[in-house]
Amino acid sequence: MSTRQFGEPIARNADAALLRGEGSFIDDIDLPGALHAAFARSMVARAKIRAIDTSAAESLDGVVKVYTCDNIGALDAPLPLLIPAPDLTHPKTQRPLARDDVFYVGQSIAMVVAVDRYVAEDAVRLIDIDYDPLPVEMDLERAVADDAPRIHPDVPNNTAGRFRVETGDTDAAFAQAEHITRVKIRLERSTAAPLECRAIAARWEAVTGELTVWDGTQATLSVRGGLASLFQIDEDKVRVIAPNVGGGFGQKIMMFHPDEVLVPLASMELGRPVKYIEDRVENFIGASQERTQIHTLEIAATKDGRVIGLKDDFLHDTGAFIPYGIAVAHVSSTSIAGPYRIPNFRVTFRPVYLPMVQVTPYRGCGRPHACYAIERAMDQLADELGLDRFEVRRRNFIGKDEFPYPREGLIFADGLQVIYDSGDYEEALEKLRQAIDVEGFRAEQAAAREEGRYLGLGLGFYVEGTGLGPYEGGHIKIHPITGKVYVNTGLTDQGQGHETVFAQIAAEQTGARVEDVIVVEGDTGAFEWGVATFASRAAVCSGNAIHMAAVKARAQIVEAAANMMECSQEDIELHDGAAWVKGTDRKAMLAEVATATNPLRYAFNEPSKSATQFAPASRHDGPPLAEGRTPGIEATDYYSPPHATWAFGAHAAVIEVDPELCTIEVKRYICIHDCGRMINPTIVDGQVMGGIAQGVGGAFYERCEFDEEGTPLNANFMDFLMPYATEVPNAEIMHSETPTPLNPLGVKGVGEAGTIPVAQVYASAVEDALRPFGIAPIREAPLTPDAIHRMLKQARTS
Amino acid sequence: MARPTARKELIGQSSDPRVPVSMTVNGERVEREVSPRMLLSDFIRHELRLTGTHVGCEHGVCGCCTVIIDGKAGRSCLAFAVQADGADIRTIESVAAPDGSLHPVQQAFRECHGLQCGYCTPGFVMSIVDYLEDNPDPDLSEDAIREVLSGNLCRCTGYKNIVAAFRRSAELMRGSR
Amino acid sequence: MKPALFAYVAPQSVEEALELLASDEMARPLAGGQSLIPTMNFRIAAPSALVDLRRIGALNGHAVEGDVIRVGAMTRQRDLERDEAVQRANPLIAEVLGNVAHIVIRNRGTVGGSIAHADAAAELPCMLVATGGTVVARRAGGERTIAAEDFFLFHMTTALEAVELLTEVRIPALPPHTGYAFQEVARRHGDYALAGVCALVTLKDGVCSAVRLAACGVASKPTRLAEAEAALLGAPPEGEALARAAEAARDYATAADDRQASTDYRRDLASALVRRTVTKAADRARERA
């Protein structure tokens, strides 16, 4: 038996320090003598640079160095293309500092290093940059026209590549269709806006030749690998640490933002620590964004609402560069059929260069787009066929007995075939239906309309391919003196609570108390192998790796404890930090077991003295450390998923629209989510609720706006409307648990789920509320009061 | 098309005489000489190395930098250190007891999972501590709580658990009175 | 986002502050800093010197004197909002302030600062216009009183001259038989108004014996809705007259289309808000009777 740690709402170990203000975010790290960087950034979207004059900046008191493309040596080259793809025919990546050309407002042109950030910013304003502006096309659909101005002269139609994914026989399906539904939808550009902006600090130790980089990245190991190869130093001499990180949501998975290579360079050259603490405006103009896509979707159905085929053609705004390849668009294309059988579909898409900061994954990564497209279409199909919105979905769900459900020929973002592993979609929808009490709601809606109040019910279903490979590792070791359990993995945490979840997994097997498990990640010095935190993969990949390592450690503990207490292994149980002989009060503390398994010469502490009270931990002849064994209790293992595991869920909301003021009030928001087995329900709920809030931003408030010349119009928190507590509904969160058969823990990812369907739910609810006015279907997110006003006006005049 | 150039006038004056300031921070008297333009947030974080006060926007919207100035919560990014001359300032570092045990508001955040990355947290805690000290019997309706919390942004939690933490804080503080 | 260099002074008297301001035309008064400092952090503003008003005792404090509420320029918005005497004298003030930013901003933001800042979408200036308040401006050797309607000239532009300081704001108490209401539409709670309307309705024998209406967010400055007032005067605050008032309000919405609202939307908002605030104010007037 082991203590129940898994599945419990255990409070987080890390919280107390964060609550006392003792967290250690990058700018909190005291690096005596540190210099501070600031960037001169392009003020025009597309231009030739005629001249850069840095002389006034260089002579300003307190400025140590000004970098431009001319004095950064080998770094003056396009940054790496992280995920190449064969059809990505025209990949473009950015140079750390612009040479000859700028491609968006905010692009870094020069970096000032000075005694403090105030002086560095003064110097930035003294840099004179002479631009020769070029024409730009900001509209995604016009940018692909033959005569549109090209951003990159050698990229015709501003098109980075043409892609096509297909499963089944789409044309045959459309030939048989009894009904075809067409929708064209558009999502707007947005941004992750973590509350801690991006930040990096570097310290070069000339004596030892070691480079330490504190980087708020989601991918410490990859950054280390990249820096080592860029600077041609041994990987062992580069240590990358992501300490406390104030949110990431994908923006911090992108690498390299220019500062990530330039700050280490400056530290190496200047022999002093250098910090770059991005400010909010820079985060808006210089850090990755995401979301704009325009889908033209057709679904072929039978008269009774069964969808037999789907065609989708979409344009994807990738910004001025495509460093992360087509990850976002690819996920959209492969998620387009959602939870529905739809056996035949074809998606074609084009990533398009537009003169704005690059697009890389932001929480949801292509899924909110696909969900909005298919779910808007399902609503429309229901309306056109006179079916209930719940019913049309029910008729198309993949049934619970149909898993595993492969989509032939469809390759997911992990390079593996799309196979939905498990789920019970119908049950989830039914639970949601009951919770929201659809019949009751319809009565209430009718009564409200009598009084001139307009209530609407919105609904959205989603699936999410999570837990992408290739792999993660887990290392576990029990400290001989304290008995504390040390756990390492190669990920980073931005607040998701890895520490607690991983501790629960380790505690479950080793019998340690959760508070005695110390999880160290986000430090390349702590674990050498792994990939990064993204794609809702932490619990799946690292969680299972840690579980597998812990299973091994458990076997070591049980064997040693049985030997020590001279009983059979079957009689050993682990809990409360000790190995117990079942049914007795005889126990060996984990510290004693760890000590006894390490043949020592000196007994310098209590556990080593008390360990001698027991029989030897190992029964073997020969040298003290048995052949093939390692000292102590320690194990490492790796988990590599066979393919993504598909979480799913549904959200519904009741929204009241005031048709006069064009404002909305969310009366109820309910969500049901299934991420397989839950390791810690409190943390799962937190992830889902946080995701919903971000979804609410994208549904009704947030968008990055640009004028026709490419100048950002709302690059600050006054004008980019991130919701406060007053704008986010108090969502009711329900769960269903269909464990995945794919991994030992039966878990699926949860990090991004909440965000995915929210824009659809808002659109669907507002549409339902305003039905009496005969408004046109809602096709754009975010929806705004102004847009509601326009729709109502249109409906009145037509 | 107009050719934008750097705006030199916006670096301001050429000299930067330091100004002496003295204030009480978390019960201790501090004296420094600062540039008039040093933001109070930077003064607290960089001069005093009290790094629990965070900075998320430097234009007053996010609330991460909230501290209590002369008994009232305020944005430390919207004040200059020189303005705090003679002031009494409390930061997040002063909220827990000297032995580290958590203040009821902090305790409530922990119990209710009111934080994820923890970056916004000190700002929320300071706003709530100040509010509950002023309003020991607050209106605990959902709308009223959300209105009080509306000056602080959180990107991680979706606020639900922060609302719960506010309720729990009020309860714990009432209990400890 | 760090401000440019500037010199800093914190004088003890209005006279001293006026002298400092007169000696340097690039100097600016600093009140609560909740509008000025963000623009400095963005380096949109780079004053050569800040004249901090916080030490000037004469600018602090507020009092209800007969039918006028006298508010020192440096009075924090939150203090005014919470003052019980002020609430009794004119409950509209707290209702309006509840829509200004957030508590923590109002803790530092001053009444004088908001009025002097004169954002066209700001709520306090709108309240001052609606109530028929006045602003006291001091310059070296002189003082003048300016009616709110004459004070606000344009978005962020007032009748105040560079050598003047706003020292006091005078808000009339709520007249007898009068109900009040403020309502706005903002994108988020605490944001500036897309449109907001302040209504004061005095009822006598069921008809409006006096009406004052002002709107913010819809034009280049806080605006008195005179035609809407006229439509209601002498009529009951409902039905036909109310409809005409609401219709008349439309034309006051002149702000050009912006990222959050079209002119057309603002016209509709002005109209709907007039109808709602007048109705609410009339209800309250009846309750008070």
Ligand SMILES: Cc1cc2nc3c(=O)[nH]c(=O)nc-3n(C[C@H](O)[C@H](O)[C@H](O)COP(=O)(O)OP(=O)(O)OC[C@H]3O[C@@H](n4cnc5c(N)ncnc54)[C@H](O)[C@@H]3O)c2cc1C
């Ligand atoms: C996040 C946020 C949200 C906000 N939302 C709103 C909102 O919804 N509605 C709203 O109305 N406001 C809002 N504000 C602004 C806030 O109300 C400010 O407090 C107010 O506009 C200015 O007051 P202050 O005392 O801070 O003035 P300061 O910022 O110090 O000064 C503002 C201007 O007035 C001048 N000035 C100040 N005092 C005087 C004086 N006595 N004589 C002459 N000139 C003077 C200054 O030189 C400066 O130009 C918001 C602010 C923030 C940061």
Ligand code: FES
């Ligand atoms: S940093 Fe001060 S409010 Fe955002």
Ligand code: FES
């Ligand atoms: S917990 Fe991360 S921003 Fe609030």
